[in-house]
Structure formats: C-alpha cells, structure tokens
Amino acid sequence: MTVTIIDVAKEANVSPSTVSRVIADSPRISEQTKRKVREVMARLDYHPNFQARNLAAKSTKTIGVIMAHSTSLAFQNPFFPEVIRGICTSAHARQYGIYLSTGGTEEEIYQEVMAMVQGRKVDGIILLYSRVNDRTMNYLKESGFPFTMVGRPYHSENEITYIDNDNKKIANDLVNYLYKLGHKQIAFIGGNLDYVVSSDRLDGYQKAISEAGFPYSDAYFIHDHVFKTKGKSGIHELMKQNTRPTAIVAHDDLVAYEVIRYLEELSIRVPEDVSIVSFNNHALSAYVKPPLTTVDISIFELGLEATNYLLEQMLDPEVEVKHHYVPTTLIERESCRRLIE
Structure with a gap:
C-alpha cells in the first residue's frame, strides 16, 4: 500500500x-x-512525488544541456563528461535533473531547443559551446528564456551570461612559454574556426608571434579541416619545410595525441626534435608518451559555475548579466625541450 x-x-x-514545507525545506x-x-518519512519509506509537485509549481526542476554534436560523438571527447560532472554537482545540490540534447546537426539541435523552450520541458538551458553566428544562441537570446553559455559569445557579449577561459591570453602565454625555452619557429594546429574558442586561441597565438617580432606564416598553421582530412600527410608537409618548426601548439589534448602519433610514424621524436604544448589537461595527458605539457582549463568549474549562474537567472529573471573567466594552470610535463640554457 x-x-x-x-x-x-x-x-x-x-x-x-x-x-509539504519540510519537503521544500522551508x-x-x-x-x-x-x-x-524526515525521520517519519524514512521510517515509512515515503518518497515525495516531485514530478507532481513541479507540475503544480509550473516547474520541471530540469536543466537542458546542449552540446555541439550528438551525445554519441560528444562523449568521445573527455571534455564533456567532466563539464557535465560540474553541471550535475550544482544541479543535484538544488534538486534539479538534466536533459541532454541528442541532436546531431545544427538544425536538429535548433529544433530540439525550440521544443524544450516552447514545450516548457526545462526551466533553463546551458549551451556547452559558442558557435559563430549560431541560430540556437540567437533564438534563446530573443526568446528571453533563461540560458548560460560555456564559452564567450560571438556577439552580444554584454547581453549574455557566460563562463569561459581567457583563451586569447592562454594561447599567448603558451607561445611565450615556448619562446622562453628558446623556440622561435612555432606552429599552431587549430580547432574548428566555426567555434569561438578556436578563433580565440588562434588570435592569441598570432598576437604572441607578432609581439615576439616573428612574421606570421600560414605554412605554420594547420586548419582543423586540413588536419582531419590530411592527418599524417599534413604533419609531414609541416615538418619537411626548409625551416621547420621546433615547437607546436595544439588546439587541445586530443589533437596533440594524434600529432605525437603521426610524428612517431615519421620518426620525429617529441621533445628531442619538436616540442608540443596543448590545452585542456585531460586525464590521459599524464600517461601518453611523452607525458603532455598542457593547460588545465578547470573543466569541472566551467560546468559548475555555468549552472550556478543559470540557477540565479531562473530564480531572478532580472539578475544582472555576468561574465567570468575560470582560472587556468600550465601543467609542465615532458613534451617540451629547452633549446637555450
């Protein structure tokens, strides 16, 4: 019974x-x-019907989490489980669940977000990406629906609450780190420039190269599309130049792992022949050969703070727009070599 x-x-x-008030922690x-x-509830094994309570309160107690790709593709990248862990930690503390997007294309994601908003399936939304000229972000902004972003918006930056790293500065700092080790020929293997994080990291790299007094060369930049399609041959072309790079900045750790594998197949050693630095500090980065020097971007905190800001918005629609850069740390391992003493 x-x-x-x-x-x-x-x-x-x-x-x-x-x-009822005890259940709501009044x-x-x-x-x-x-x-x-609560002692009586435990003794009688009583479990509140939160779904019914939420319907009565016109709240789903659910947060929509939107990824740039389908879940099957997204979870191949260690970034997403960790950022979602941060989201779940904050959401669970307030008794919220999460609703993960499953759309595999931009159009499917857009339609899914529209359905979430118009059907009131969630109380707020977190975008785990920032795409250039993104329909989904524009729709959320125009609808007035509560949302936050992990990533700096491409436009309307002062009108949208977001959490990010200072990616331009981090990329600049990585180049300067390599420069202090004696490297002057520094290549960059980039991410998809449809995403703001990729363009910001490229901008930071280019600025650092310019400030150091070195001419920027397109030959030292491998675009994400070229890297994905040409792979090993793209790295081979980079490394057979007359003045080949002595160091490479990779867009993220996954790219760095591939670069190291291609270099090994080409009998080019890391760090003896070329040094590599990267972003994200995934758990495996300490165990690849050689262990990867990379920037820890505090992925868990990105998810945690994005959720905290969203919950503030949901409770108070008039709360001020906030921007926050999560601190980062350079983790020095064994993938870089000093050229000067």
Whole structure:
C-alpha cells in the first residue's frame, strides 16, 4: 500500500502542509520539526512525488544541456563528461535533473531547443559551446528564456551570461612559454574556426608571434579541416619545410595525441626534435608518451559555475548579466625541450 503525505502527517502529528514545507525545506519550519518529519518519512519509506509537485509549481526542476554534436560523438571527447560532472554537482545540490540534447546537426539541435523552450520541458538551458553566428544562441537570446553559455559569445557579449577561459591570453602565454625555452619557429594546429574558442586561441597565438617580432606564416598553421582530412600527410608537409618548426601548439589534448602519433610514424621524436604544448589537461595527458605539457582549463568549474549562474537567472529573471573567466594552470610535463640554457 502506497504511503501518502497524509500518512506521514498523522504519524508525525503535524499537518500535511507542514510535511509539504519540510519537503521544500522551508525556512519557516523549525529544524526540530524538520528532523521529526524526515525521520517519519524514512521510517515509512515515503518518497515525495516531485514530478507532481513541479507540475503544480509550473516547474520541471530540469536543466537542458546542449552540446555541439550528438551525445554519441560528444562523449568521445573527455571534455564533456567532466563539464557535465560540474553541471550535475550544482544541479543535484538544488534538486534539479538534466536533459541532454541528442541532436546531431545544427538544425536538429535548433529544433530540439525550440521544443524544450516552447514545450516548457526545462526551466533553463546551458549551451556547452559558442558557435559563430549560431541560430540556437540567437533564438534563446530573443526568446528571453533563461540560458548560460560555456564559452564567450560571438556577439552580444554584454547581453549574455557566460563562463569561459581567457583563451586569447592562454594561447599567448603558451607561445611565450615556448619562446622562453628558446623556440622561435612555432606552429599552431587549430580547432574548428566555426567555434569561438578556436578563433580565440588562434588570435592569441598570432598576437604572441607578432609581439615576439616573428612574421606570421600560414605554412605554420594547420586548419582543423586540413588536419582531419590530411592527418599524417599534413604533419609531414609541416615538418619537411626548409625551416621547420621546433615547437607546436595544439588546439587541445586530443589533437596533440594524434600529432605525437603521426610524428612517431615519421620518426620525429617529441621533445628531442619538436616540442608540443596543448590545452585542456585531460586525464590521459599524464600517461601518453611523452607525458603532455598542457593547460588545465578547470573543466569541472566551467560546468559548475555555468549552472550556478543559470540557477540565479531562473530564480531572478532580472539578475544582472555576468561574465567570468575560470582560472587556468600550465601543467609542465615532458613534451617540451629547452633549446637555450
């Protein structure tokens, strides 16, 4: 026989409304009463029907989490499980669940977000990416629906709450790190420039090269599309130049792993022949050969803070727009060699 809120109220000798307030953790109820009611709930094995409560309150107690690709592709990248861990930590503390997008194309993602908003399937949305001229972001902004972004928006930056790393500065710092080790020929293997994070990292690299007094060369930049289609041959072309690079900045650790593999197949050693630095500090980066020097971008904190800001927005639609850069740390391992003493 199902235990009801009335059964709990009788056993605890309180009104059903008091039990309801205890479930909601109302500050109007004393800690002594809360403790007594919760003990009865545990003894009777009573579980509140949160779904019914949320419908009555016109709240789903659910946050939509939108990835740039389908879940099957996204979870191949260690970034997403870690950022979602941060989201879940914050959401769970407030008794929210998450609704993961499953769209595999830009159009499917857009349609899914429209359905989430118009069908009130979620109370707010977190975009785990920032794409250049993104329909989905534009729709969310125009609809007035609560949302935050992991990543700097391409436009309307002062109108959207977001969490990010200072990717231009980090890329600049990586080039300067290599420069202090004696490297002057520094290549960059980039990410997809349809995403703001990729264009920001390329901008930071180019600025650092210019500030160091070195001419920027397109021959030292391998675009994401070229890297994906040409792979080993693209790295071979880079490394057979008359003045070949002594160091490479990779867009992220996954790219760095591939570069190291291609270089090994070409009998080019890391770091003896070429040094490599990267971004993200995935768990495997300490165990590849050689262990990878990379920037820890605090992925967990990105998810945690994006959710905290979203929850603020959901509780108070008039809350001010916020921007926050999560701190980063360079993790020095064994993939870089000093050329000067």
